[in-house]
Amino acid sequence: MTVLxxxxxxxxxxxxxxxxxxxATARQVLxxxxxxxxxxxxxPPELRTVAGDTVFVDSRDTAALERxxxxxxxxxxxxxxxxxxxxxxxxxxxxxxxxxxxxxxxLERGGVGRDEAVRIRRRVGPLMTAYNSLHWDWxxxxxxxxxxxxxxxxxxxxxxxxPQDRAAFRAWAMEIADRPVRAxxx
Numbered sequence: 001m002t003v004l005x006x007x008x009x010x011x012x013x014x015x016x017x018x019x020x021x022x023x024a025t026a027r028q029v030l031x032x033x034x035x036x037x038x039x040x041x042x043x044p045p046e047l048r049t050v051a052g053d054t055v056f057v058d059s060r061d062t063a064a065l066e067r068x069x070x071x072x073x074x075x076x077x078x079x080x081x082x083x084x085x086x087x088x089x090x091x092x093x094x095x096x097x098x099x100x101x102x103x104x105x106x107l108e109r110g111g112v113g114r115d116e117a118v119r120i121r122r123r124v125g126p127l128m129t130a131y132n133s134l135h136w137d138w139x140x141x142x143x144x145x146x147x148x149x150x151x152x153x154x155x156x157x158x159x160x161x162x163p164q165d166r167a168a169f170r171a172w173a174m175e176i177a178d179r180p181v182r183a184x185x186x
Contacts, residue, residue, distance in 0.1 A: 003030045003047065003055070003068065008147060008170075010047055010057045012064040030055065032072035037181075039078055040065050044144055048079075052178040056144050080110045080180040083173070086120055087141035090128040111179030120176070130155045143177050 004011040005028040036050045045057040045065050057065045069076055085103045088095070095103075107117050124146060131149035132141060150161040150169055161169045 003032075003035075004028075005030050005055050008054075008056055010055050010061070010065070012061055012068060032068070032074065035072070035074050037075045037077040038065060038069050040069070040076060041078060042081070043084075043140055043142060047074075048178070048181070052181075053174050054143060054177055077181075079178075080106060081142055082107065082110045082112060082177050082179060083143040083146055084140055085110075086112065086117060086176075087124070087128055087146065089121060090125065090132050090141055091139070092132065092136045093139075109180075112176065127155060127159045127161075130159050143173060146173055 010030070030047070030049065034049050034051075036048045036052075038047045039045060040057075040062050044059055045062050047055040047057060047065070049055065066076075068074065085107050088103055104114050104117060108114065112120070127149050128141060128146065131145065131152060131154070134154050135145075147170060149155055150166060151163075152160065
């Protein structure tokens with residue numbers, strides 16, 4: 001069995017969906033053998049490829065993801081939400097110093113030191129601030145939000161990642177997201 005990937009989002013055979021978010025050129029077929037693991041409990045649910053890329057799954061398709069994993073013996077693994085922690089300062093919420101320290105400690109355990117966390121937050125801060133000024137999310141921003149913001153027409157053009165730089169930006173974001181897994185298997 002394969003999964004159809006459209007603009008970074010999985011589509012399972014036989015599961016109806018809204019119109020495709022991207023033109024047909026954004027399609028990719030992902031065979032089960034190319035899937036390293038999955039996390040149906042992530043926000044949004046995720047498939048991770050053997051190459052370290054993350055493919056997002058609509059939360060309405062969680063049952064299809066779980067069936068796909070069971071049928072193909074794909075491990076279900078929870079990985080630390082590095083981008084959730086990195087993007088926490090851009091939520092419409094205030095946290096105390098103890099919470100900030102705990103977040104930085106989690107990032108460090110996940111392979112992102114404090115100095116690097118500051119640099120990453122500076123790099124994506126204006127983009128995510130603009131993005132969340134529309135959403136007013138107070139609970140969670142993560143990798144899917146970052147990648148959506150990078151190309152969103154709802155973010156001022158000067159803050160978006162230029163189309164010619166999006167593949168490199170996505171690769172950079174994916175590498176950071178996958179650090180805890182690579183560190184655990186090293």
